[in-house]
Amino acid sequence: MDWYTWQLVDSLYPTGGFAHSLGLESAVQEKIVTNSSTLRQFVVASLHQTANLLLPILYEAHANPTAANFLRLDALTHAMLTNHVAARASIAQGTAMLRVASTTAAASSVLQDIKRNKVHGHHVVVFGIMCGSLGIDALATQRLLLFFTLRDTLSAATRLNVIGPLESAKLQTQLAPLAEKILQEKKDRPVEDAYQSAPFLDLVQARHDMLYTRIFNS
Template sequence: MECEGEPNEDNAESSTAGPLQLWSQWQLLDSILPTGGFAHSFGLEAAMQSRLVVSSEDLKTYIIHTLENTGSLLLPFVYSATISPNTQSWHNLDKTLNATLTNEIARKASIAQGSALMRVAASVFTEIPCLKTMRAAALSGGVYFHHAPVFGLVCGLLGFDAETTQRAYMFITMRDVISAATRLNLVGPLGAAVLQHNVGPIAESLSIKWMNRGVEEACQTCPLLDTIQGCHGYLFSRLFCS
């Protein structure tokens, strides 16, 4: 597949993927993929220590608000990168997101995960050689490798449709927050599975609400969570990077 193509309109309209695409989709969603997502709690650790999250109901509310923020702020970048998976679009989205993120903790977490994802994608999906070329060129400077645009870029080059890509991004966010809650002993493994199943329909409705929007519509809907995450660096003891 060419790197420098026109906007991926066919992908945006397609509702199905071929068998090989499905294997790649599953691999991108697999927790074994070493992209560093499990090193981050999306501010949950700071929320717990600040007593914002105490009960199981608090945890569910926090996850829903995190998904709302993800949908409103990051899905536009995922969507734009997916429908236009080329170098110029990626670089513009990357710079715009770097200027949009409002706290240093979230910015560093996004860069760390995006850099890891781009490195893994270039090594794993060798059928798309331009991923390696784009990464090598970007390493010379000027690119931050924010996670949302990289995720959209990789999915777009792999031929995924835009709606599947946006749902996948919401899913990995939900998965990682619930995984962090398990390791923070806020919920047990079985309770985490039940929680994920219960939040699924809400995640779907939020995905539909914020799907297919341009970056000019990106916004914060739960600024308190952003503020809490920004306090992570001041915690006396921490299990997560963010």
């Protein structure tokens, strides 16, 4: 991987991912996730959801990194994210990534054009366009998105005291082969193949705004 790819992997890259739990905080408060076993089930379902719904969108954004394709896929993503919490988180992270990347990435001319014309700015579309513009390999780009899901969910689990940091690191190592298997099965698919595979997770995440106390934005 080149240096910019490593920068994207860095959890300190300022896109605000640390502020989102991908629905885990709601699942914890609803007693759906209570220990490492139920957390593992949640993470596995989240990985499948990411692969089934977002990888096709990411793949097409990467294949044609233009402003016109961005607008098409951004509208499609907005329609397919069926709960407002997930949509809001996606837009927040996408807008942050667009702001950072348009000032730091070599592909800034394309990103500046998108920044001027964006309607929503969903993260998966911005990320795909950016990686495609920078010449980052399509398979590596798709692997990165699954890595973000795995890393950010387990990071949230640690801060919610579901598991400790050492157990989180161990679980990430244990689930990495499964994430790679999912990637190989679901990579390089058109947007016509995108679908929601975990409606229960969608419902749980949608309840986030109803929590009496919360430390995450989503």
